[in-house]
Amino acid sequence: MAATVESAAPESLLERFHRTKGWRMALLLLSPYIVIQIIHQAAPGLFPDWLSKLGDFRFLPDWANEALLYVKDEELLGLFNFKDVTRTVSGWLEYPLDLSEQLLISGGDSFGWGPVPWIVIIGLLAGIGALLGGWKLAALAGACSLYLAMFNTFGWGAVPWVVLVGLFAVAGAKLGGWRLALLAGGCSLYLAVFGVWKDSMITLSIVFVVAPLAALIGWASGLAAVKARWFEALLVPVLNVMQSMPHFSYLLPISVFIGIGDEAGAIATIMFAVPPMARLTILGLRSVSPEVREAGLMSGCTKWQMLWRVEMPASRPQLLVGINQVLMQCFGMTVLASFVGTRGLGLPLLNYLQSLRIGKALEVGVAIVLMAIMLDRLGQALGARRPEHIDMTKSWTARHPYWIGGSAVVAAGIVLARLTEYAALLPRGGIVSTDRLWELRLPGTDIVLIDGRKGATVSTEPFWEWMVDWVQLNLKSPLGHIRDFMILEILFPMRDAFQALPWIGLLVLVAAVGWRFGGWRLAAIVALFVAYLAFSGFWIESMETLYLVVAALIVSVVIGVPIGIFASTSDRRYAAVQVILDTFQVLPSFIYLIPVVMLFRVGPVAALTAIVIYATVPAVRYTMLGLRNVPADMIEAAEMSGCTRSQVLRKVKFPMAFPEIMLGMNQVLLFGLLLVIISAFIGGIDGLGDDILLARTEQALVGEGIVAGFNVAVIGLTADQLITNYARERKAQLGID
Amino acid sequence: MATSMNGDAMISCRDVWKLYGPDPEKFLTHHDGEPSIDTVKDAGYIPAVVAASLDVMPGEILVLMGLSGSGKSTLVRCLSRLIEPTSGSVHFGGVDLLAASGRELIDIRRHRMGMVFQHFALFPHRTVAENIVFPLEVQGVDSAARRARADEILALVGLEGRGGYYPRELSGGQQQRVGIGRSLAVEPDVWFLDEPFSALDPLIRREMQDEFLRLQSVLHKTIVFITHDFSEAIRLADRIAILYEGQIVQLGRAEDLVTQPATDYVRNFARDVQRDRILTARSVMGDVSDAPPDAETVEAGAVLREIAPAVLASPHPLVVIEDGAAVGSLDRDAVIDAVWGANEAEGTHSGAG
Numbered sequence A: 001m002a003a004t005v006e007s008a009a010p011e012s013l014l015e016r017f018h019r020t021k022g023w024r025m026a027l028l029l030l031s032p033y034i035v036i037q038i039i040h041q042a043a044p045g046l047f048p049d050w051l052s053k054l055g056d057f058r059f060l061p062d063w064a065n066e067a068l069l070y071v072k073d074e075e076l077l078g079l080f081n082f083k084d085v086t087r088t089v090s091g092w093l094e095y096p097l098d099l100s101e102q103l104l105i106s107g108g109d110s111f112g113w114g115p116v117p118w119i120v121i122i123g124l125l126a127g128i129g130a131l132l133g134g135w136k137l138a139a140l141a142g143a144c145s146l147y148l149a150m151f152n153t154f155g156w157g158a159v160p161w162v163v164l165v166g167l168f169a170v171a172g173a174k175l176g177g178w179r180l181a182l183l184a185g186g187c188s189l190y191l192a193v194f195g196v197w198k199d200s201m202i203t204l205s206i207v208f209v210v211a212p213l214a215a216l217i218g219w220a221s222g223l224a225a226v227k228a229r230w231f232e233a234l235l236v237p238v239l240n241v242m243q244s245m246p247h248f249s250y251l252l253p254i255s256v257f258i259g260i261g262d263e264a265g266a267i268a269t270i271m272f273a274v275p276p277m278a279r280l281t282i283l284g285l286r287s288v289s290p291e292v293r294e295a296g297l298m299s300g301c302t303k304w305q306m307l308w309r310v311e312m313p314a315s316r317p318q319l320l321v322g323i324n325q326v327l328m329q330c331f332g333m334t335v336l337a338s339f340v341g342t343r344g345l346g347l348p349l350l351n352y353l354q355s356l357r358i359g360k361a362l363e364v365g366v367a368i369v370l371m372a373i374m375l376d377r378l379g380q381a382l383g384a385r386r387p388e389h390i391d392m393t394k395s396w397t398a399r400h401p402y403w404i405g406g407s408a409v410v411a412a413g414i415v416l417a418r419l420t421e422y423a424a425l426l427p428r429g430g431i432v433s434t435d436r437l438w439e440l441r442l443p444g445t446d447i448v449l450i451d452g453r454k455g456a457t458v459s460t461e462p463f464w465e466w467m468v469d470w471v472q473l474n475l476k477s478p479l480g481h482i483r484d485f486m487i488l489e490i491l492f493p494m495r496d497a498f499q500a501l502p503w504i505g506l507l508v509l510v511a512a513v514g515w516r517f518g519g520w521r522l523a524a525i526v527a528l529f530v531a532y533l534a535f536s537g538f539w540i541e542s543m544e545t546l547y548l549v550v551a552a553l554i555v556s557v558v559i560g561v562p563i564g565i566f567a568s569t570s571d572r573r574y575a576a577v578q579v580i581l582d583t584f585q586v587l588p589s590f591i592y593l594i595p596v597v598m599l600f601r602v603g604p605v606a607a608l609t610a611i612v613i614y615a616t617v618p619a620v621r622y623t624m625l626g627l628r629n630v631p632a633d634m635i636e637a638a639e640m641s642g643c644t645r646s647q648v649l650r651k652v653k654f655p656m657a658f659p660e661i662m663l664g665m666n667q668v669l670l671f672g673l674l675l676v677i678i679s680a681f682i683g684g685i686d687g688l689g690d691d692i693l694l695a696r697t698e699q700a701l702v703g704e705g706i707v708a709g710f711n712v713a714v715i716g717l718t719a720d721q722l723i724t725n726y727a728r729e730r731k732a733q734l735g736i737d
Numbered sequence B: 001m002a003t004s005m006n007g008d009a010m011i012s013c014r015d016v017w018k019l020y021g022p023d024p025e026k027f028l029t030h031h032d033g034e035p036s037i038d039t040v041k042d043a044g045y046i047p048a049v050v051a052a053s054l055d056v057m058p059g060e061i062l063v064l065m066g067l068s069g070s071g072k073s074t075l076v077r078c079l080s081r082l083i084e085p086t087s088g089s090v091h092f093g094g095v096d097l098l099a100a101s102g103r104e105l106i107d108i109r110r111h112r113m114g115m116v117f118q119h120f121a122l123f124p125h126r127t128v129a130e131n132i133v134f135p136l137e138v139q140g141v142d143s144a145a146r147r148a149r150a151d152e153i154l155a156l157v158g159l160e161g162r163g164g165y166y167p168r169e170l171s172g173g174q175q176q177r178v179g180i181g182r183s184l185a186v187e188p189d190v191w192f193l194d195e196p197f198s199a200l201d202p203l204i205r206r207e208m209q210d211e212f213l214r215l216q217s218v219l220h221k222t223i224v225f226i227t228h229d230f231s232e233a234i235r236l237a238d239r240i241a242i243l244y245e246g247q248i249v250q251l252g253r254a255e256d257l258v259t260q261p262a263t264d265y266v267r268n269f270a271r272d273v274q275r276d277r278i279l280t281a282r283s284v285m286g287d288v289s290d291a292p293p294d295a296e297t298v299e300a301g302a303v304l305r306e307i308a309p310a311v312l313a314s315p316h317p318l319v320v321i322e323d324g325a326a327v328g329s330l331d332r333d334a335v336i337d338a339v340w341g342a343n344e345a346e347g348t349h350s351g352a353g
């Protein structure tokens, strides 16, 4: 208040406006919108229809369709045909995809070495390995190519599953000790034993090809952005849009140009995984401390030496985090790419879900979860590793236990596989026979938990089926009541309210908020976004999507914020919740549909639940983060002022954490938007997701699908712009970083 | 203001400016190259270095001192051209550094300059030995020669047996030894040290200062050393330059700064110093005729701490001699006044301010 006394000059209206806070501000920002609503309701005659709805505007989807057809079929600039280009690229991918699949699962001889003797190729690969990473990489490259040569020349099959399981365990041991060894070995053993080995290895073989490619492309573009300003100016907005596009928007154009199949999924996956890598590369290179850079300069580095010997290695930790993200994105996307016919773990899940074989779906779902956890933990452990000195007084064997262990596993596994077929190959598709050989019952009942069938694989399907039956039997009517109540009393009224919004009203509201937190520039940007939505021809669908996401947001906040508050109050809880959240986050979004379908079958409540499960994770995380980051001395000051615990929370911690919590809301929204499309798969909801899904099967609707996908991105970007600007301003006011 | 370069100096800079802000070159030319500090600030520029001129003689230790943000680091980086000055000239071993091409600059850095950083700036992905010989590696020196050199340096900085460790496995003091080792790997003529010991604990800092003096007594480098600790400056410096808002407000021996501070800012730095360790007989002596001709003698260059017992014990003034000839006299009052009197005067001064 001292400030008002000091400034004798009359405050301008603008200044006073900027000082207004809380509900007054909310009211101020809402007022133009309320006026519009009143006119709209009270005097419909005054309010032209086109200001309210632009439903018949379908020119954007049509344009998109025509543009796609044009690009697809005509010669671009009279030079080349776009479709040819994409087909060529997918042709290139075919070879490594084949190779990797043969190595991991199918074995085979369909690729020839041609006239080049294999011994030359082995030497070449080992040599490249030696150049890039010393003798260890050389040994690895040599061993792999030797194996490839073996299965060509001597008719060896794919790498025996015992070898792979063993190698996962050894890698776990090297990266994270015996716990990780147990985890990695256990997870891969599950895949082997429960009949999903083949599908999981197909998924893995795709990931092994696309992840390095995506990492390489992302790294190169990040590097270029750091080294050339103009490229960064070009790249960053593209990355922003790409990262707010839902997964499906990647699949659609791909399916047009490539068709369906593994290559299509691979290309979509690469495109999807490049942005985070590019971002983390930029971040990593930028975070090299200026002093370290100067140390490089003072040592007389040329530009090239600077990059390769100082900047790149010094940013290694960030690059490894990036690579882990790429790995997980690739895994998730490969699973999801089953929507365009990519094989692997996703395809059976999709089929089982569609045919409502929940038990089978759950079994595959567990496999997906385990594989995700395994890959993520291995990747994280790799990223967390820091160099350590080697005790040269120890013997060579003592210094390289894992290399020796790994080699032993490979050797023993290969020998074992020669001896017994069971160690070599698991039968295709796991279960080949329907005859039960044995079964494991819940003691004292006739509930079958696991059954063993021909081919040395077992299935947990009976157990899951039993569980699903139990749920159906016992929870059906209460769940049904909940569902009906939600739909009739909450969701439908809410949807109608959203759809009754005149677009001009939303535009004015969004622009006002934008103006408050980011000035005219932001106001113009977000207004443009809303105008785009209105003219896109998908206004109604956009509102349908928005309402569902907002409903999910509310539920997520109601659930997530209290959990976050609770978890932030002790270090142990905090750590425990953190682990759970991290695990949830690496699961492919697809997974969330399984339990939901089990509980609610189809419809908006099912979709809502899926979104809520998925989006509660960021709500909890950001609440926790915000509360934990409140400076300790501030809390002490409050306690010394005599605040009770709840007062500390209400009067100090919560206001301080609020901007961070708002950033959490932003994440919830973005997560929700991503899942809304997948949820359309459950059916029973209209909206953008539906159009996108339709476009998958209907070539003529692809333009619609792309525009709808873009609308999802635009909704996300609008919220993102408003919230991040708000949080930045508020954080600056509070003096927190 | 700008005088000609000193031909004997190892480093010689004249009228060096570094301003941060939009198009600072244009701003400087617009004001004929010498705007007042207020003009600069009012125009929204940050004056990091303002019209700095100095010479560093071969074998000399020049210490740059000043508060945080006074431009020490920026000045040193202008001298090594890690930062491009806005205007002015810098000569390094007779070569016009600012006119040097990229290739020449790399050559100069590879062979003639070494630098130690406040936060050590070690390469986290390299072992201690690999850090130390990094400058040799980028020159293309073969690995056998590098290994030999690494062993030499490890011995020199007292890190024998740690060559295979990674920086994060070492303590702060040890890390800075690696930094020092790396900066010495190519046997540079000039050694820049930017607050090398600030990040260390007081005890280790003291130990590292001793280490530094020991190294210098063997190596005889030309040194530019940054610190904001006056007692460190006094221990190490031949001459001290005091910076304030980018300007060199005074440049001279420690004794000059204590006895004739150019501004209150300099006086403030010198306030807490133990004057008896700095002041010499020469700077406080009286007229030679005051002492009886048969009195004992003290050397003109001796610091008061060493000669005070003799002076205070003597009932009459002592004779101060330089090169065998009597040049002045020193009595009890003069010593007491010089060591304790000034503090009182200063107390009055700051009380009034």
Ligand SMILES: Nc1ncnc2c1ncn2[C@@H]1O[C@H](COP(=O)(O)OP(=O)(O)OP(=O)(O)O)[C@@H](O)[C@H]1O
Pocket: B020, B046, B047, B048, B066, B067, B068, B069, B070, B071, B072, B073, B074, B075, B228
């Ligand atoms: N890149 C930059 N952009 C803008 N201002 C800068 C930049 N680098 C330095 N400055 C400013 O120049 C002034 C001098 O900075 P400098 O780092 O040389 O100070 P210093 O004396 O080394 O301080 P310290 O003791 O904290 O290291 C400071 O006011 C600083 O804020």
Ligand SMILES: [Mg+2]
Pocket: B072, B073, B074, B194
């Ligand atoms: Mg500095």
